[in-house]
Amino acid sequence: MEWLPYCVGLGVDEMRQLSEIISAVLWDALTEMGDENPDGTLKNLASPRHSHQGDLALPCFALAKIMGRAPNDIAADLAERVASQLTSMDGCSEVGSEGGFCNFYVDVEWLAEQVVSQTIDKPESVGHFRSPSSLLIEHTSANPNGPFHVGRSRNAILGDTIVRMHRLAGDNVRAEYYVDDMGKQVGILAWALDNLDEAKVSEILGAEDMDEVLTHPEKQDHQRVRYYQAANLLKADDPAVEIGVTKLVQASEEADADVLDKFEAAYQPVLDGMLETLDRIGITFDSFTKESRFIVDGSVEVIMEKLGASDLHGTAENGAHYLELESRGVAGKSTKFFFRRGDGSSLYATRDIAYHQWKWQEAERLVNILGEDHRLQSKQVGIALDELGIKNPEVVFYAFTKLPEGKMSTRRGNVVFMDDLLDEAAARATAIVTEMRDDLSAEQISEIGEAVGVSAVRYNIIRVSPEKGINFRWEEALSFESDSAPFIMYSHARACSINRKLTTQGHDVGALIDGAQQYGDWSNLSDSAGELVKRIATFGEELNGAIDSHRPNLLCTYLLSLATEYNRFYRDNHVLVEGEVNSRNLALSEAARILLKAGCESLGIVAIEQM
RNA sequence: GGGCGCGUGGCCCAGCUGGAUAAGGCGGCGGCCUCCUAAGCCGCAGAUCGCGGGUUCAAAUCCUGCCGCGUCCGCCA
Numbered sequence: 001m002e003w004l005p006y007c008v009g010l011g012v013d014e015m016r017q018l019s020e021i022i023s024a025v026l027w028d029a030l031t032e033m034g035d036e037n038p039d040g041t042l043k044n045l046a047s048p049r050h051s052h053q054g055d056l057a058l059p060c061f062a063l064a065k066i067m068g069r070a071p072n073d074i075a076a077d078l079a080e081r082v083a084s085q086l087t088s089m090d091g092c093s094e095v096g097s098e099g100g101f102c103n104f105y106v107d108v109e110w111l112a113e114q115v116v117s118q119t120i121d122k123p124e125s126v127g128h129f130r131s132p133s134s135l136l137i138e139h140t141s142a143n144p145n146g147p148f149h150v151g152r153s154r155n156a157i158l159g160d161t162i163v164r165m166h167r168l169a170g171d172n173v174r175a176e177y178y179v180d181d182m183g184k185q186v187g188i189l190a191w192a193l194d195n196l197d198e199a200k201v202s203e204i205l206g207a208e209d210m211d212e213v214l215t216h217p218e219k220q221d222h223q224r225v226r227y228y229q230a231a232n233l234l235k236a237d238d239p240a241v242e243i244g245v246t247k248l249v250q251a252s253e254e255a256d257a258d259v260l261d262k263f264e265a266a267y268q269p270v271l272d273g274m275l276e277t278l279d280r281i282g283i284t285f286d287s288f289t290k291e292s293r294f295i296v297d298g299s300v301e302v303i304m305e306k307l308g309a310s311d312l313h314g315t316a317e318n319g320a321h322y323l324e325l326e327s328r329g330v331a332g333k334s335t336k337f338f339f340r341r342g343d344g345s346s347l348y349a350t351r352d353i354a355y356h357q358w359k360w361q362e363a364e365r366l367v368n369i370l371g372e373d374h375r376l377q378s379k380q381v382g383i384a385l386d387e388l389g390i391k392n393p394e395v396v397f398y399a400f401t402k403l404p405e406g407k408m409s410t411r412r413g414n415v416v417f418m419d420d421l422l423d424e425a426a427a428r429a430t431a432i433v434t435e436m437r438d439d440l441s442a443e444q445i446s447e448i449g450e451a452v453g454v455s456a457v458r459y460n461i462i463r464v465s466p467e468k469g470i471n472f473r474w475e476e477a478l479s480f481e482s483d484s485a486p487f488i489m490y491s492h493a494r495a496c497s498i499n500r501k502l503t504t505q506g507h508d509v510g511a512l513i514d515g516a517q518q519y520g521d522w523s524n525l526s527d528s529a530g531e532l533v534k535r536i537a538t539f540g541e542e543l544n545g546a547i548d549s550h551r552p553n554l555l556c557t558y559l560l561s562l563a564t565e566y567n568r569f570y571r572d573n574h575v576l577v578e579g580e581v582n583s584r585n586l587a588l589s590e591a592a593r594i595l596l597k598a599g600c601e602s603l604g605i606v607a608i609e610q611m
Numbered sequence: 612g613g614g615c616g617c618g619u620g621g622c623c624c625a626g627c628u629g630g631a632u633a634a635g636g637c638g639g640c641g642g643c644c645u646c647c648u649a650a651g652c653c654g655c656a657g658a659u660c661g662c663g664g665g666u667u668c669a670a671a672u673c674c675u676g677c678c679g680c681g682u683c684c685g686c687c688a
Binding site: 043044046048049050053057059061062064065071098099100101143180183184185186249291316318319320321322329330331332333334335336338339340341342343345347348349371372373374375376377379397399400402407429432433436437452463464465467468469471473475476479480481482483484486487489490491493494497498501502553554556557560561564567568570571572574575576577578589610611 | 623631
């Protein structure tokens with residue numbers, strides 16, 4: 001059997017390859033049997049739920065009406081027609097039929113050989129299952145007005161994981177942070193730093209029982225958020241605050257250089273503190289783009305003029321401009337999308353349009369990570385982009401993380417700061433390692449504790465699908481048990497431990513695996529070894545699915561199952577038996593190790609070598 | 612009031628481009644360390660897939676009505 005063209009040089013997804021082989025043979029048989037749309041039928045070729053039903057199965061029910069025969073009959077006939085051809089080729093060991101399905105069983109020996117050679121000989125191409133493209137993924141982009149809290153972190157962790165998954169697939173990705181450097185939030189912060197002092201801040205916060213002891217007094221984001229909170233409280237009673245802030249914000253919207261500088265001086269230390277937190281969980285950015293840029297370069301003004309020529313354009317009594325979106329499927333109290341105020345200035349969303357126009361010069365694909373509160377806004381911007389003949393970005397929405405007391409809010413102080421969560425996670429993990437490993441130095445233990453804590457926090461946020469809300473509970477956020485990052489890390493560490501042990505004993509792991517491959521006997525694999533091989537073989541398919549649907553939680557589920565299969569394999573397939581090396585088991589262990597590591601890295605889990 | 616999203620065992624959650632007996636985890640009960648890390652492995656109990664209609668050979672999955680939760684409906688960001 002020849003390799004299919006898409007495999008060449010791109011790394012292989014073994015199960016998908018097998019599926020294509022089987023499809024090709026089935027196509028001919030189905031046509032012979034009178035199926036006029038074999039492609040449609042073959043779309044339903046999929047892996048069954050239970051292993052005794054084979055590794056791939058084709059439902060034949062839809063054919064019953066066309067052929068005037070019972071599904072069972074058709075499945076049996078089809079199986080008979082393709083059995084000898086398929087089983088004489090590589091990949092398929094058995095064909096059967098049951099209950100209206102045609103079932104195909106993978107040749108595990110063949111698959112084991114494929115999996116080992118593809119993974120171990122070309123580890124650099126793991127995950128590279130298609131030709132790469134360039135993407136600009138914008139995520140986080142939080143207002144720099146205070147420390148990162150757990151609610152905001154979902155955006156960052158989702159976005160960064162999507163970035164990482166694309167990188168594993170070989171894409172050229174740029175992670176971008178859009179800095180809101182001219183809005184009301186930053187305006188309030190700047191005003192507060194100018195007009196309040198420590199004593200006043202303490203007084204205001206104290207009156208509302210919000211004057212808490214700082215958990216991270218050394219960080220500017222933790223220090224300055226108090227000024228932000230105090231100014232927000234003061235604003236309710238003292239109109240001077242609103243007036244002062246509005247004056248600043250208006251100046252910033254006119255690109256007043258002094259005010260923009262003042263704003264930057266106010267938020268940059270806060271942003272630095274936030275980035276320090278993100279860096280701790282492995283999140284970094286390739287570029288930062290400031291919102292004010294699009295005012296300064298005049299592109300917002302041009303956009304507003306162009307939108308004025310749209311069929312949807314309208315003008316309010318005071319001269320404000322909008323697009324009427326009712327005809328474009330927008331419903332609600334107001335279907336108007338305002339893009340220019342009565343005083344001629346732009347709005348946040350208008351600048352966002354200019355930002356998108358600019359982003360399209362930077363990459364072939366754009367992905368935005370947005371909270372579900374931005375759904376309407378995003379739709380409005382999308383329609384405006386349509387009007388301007390600019391492509392829409394791909395958008396990933398996520399639901400909020402709530403505390404038992406309700407929605408998180410920096411302004412109201414109802415938050416769990418990421419810094420505190422990470423400290424607690426690392427402390428708990430360190431305590432566990434200390435108890436279990438008396439052979440490690442304090443430094444090693446704290447490194448492991450940090451890796452475990454940080455990974456667990458990331459995983460517990462990424463494991464649930466983006467559109468579902470999360471109710472934050474400390475015990476769940478800090479879970480280290482089965483459905484968790486440490487579980488996966490532990491499997492990886494076990495594989496590393498085997499490799500390390502052999503190397504320490506003077507074995508040449510690479511040579512041993514070469515030997516196993518040359519010998520090429522993969523017969524009589526144990527059940528658990530066979531299951532591990534099958535799981536490994538779907539890595540590419542699973543990664544692909546997670547990327548295409550923008551759902552990192554799918555990769556979590558897969559990686560968890562890979563770790564589970566590895567643990568079962570580990571249980572009854574030893575590499576070292578009484579001083580002798582079983583090089584076949586070693587090869588499988590190494591293949592799993594490589595994929596566990598790649599998978600961990602693409603989820604932002606730190607793949608440590610021992611724990 | 613309207614738009615959008617979500618609703619799966621006591622708890623968390625996967626599956627939702629329709630396919631065979633709804634996958635895991637926590638908690639509960641019972642087993643497994645003379646053997647490469649027990650953060651592991653094995654077994655048992657536990658589910659009217661929010662409720663009612665509809666489409667289909669086939670519905671957790673698609674359509675529709677209702678209920679509950681979230682979110683938005685600013686010339687804010």
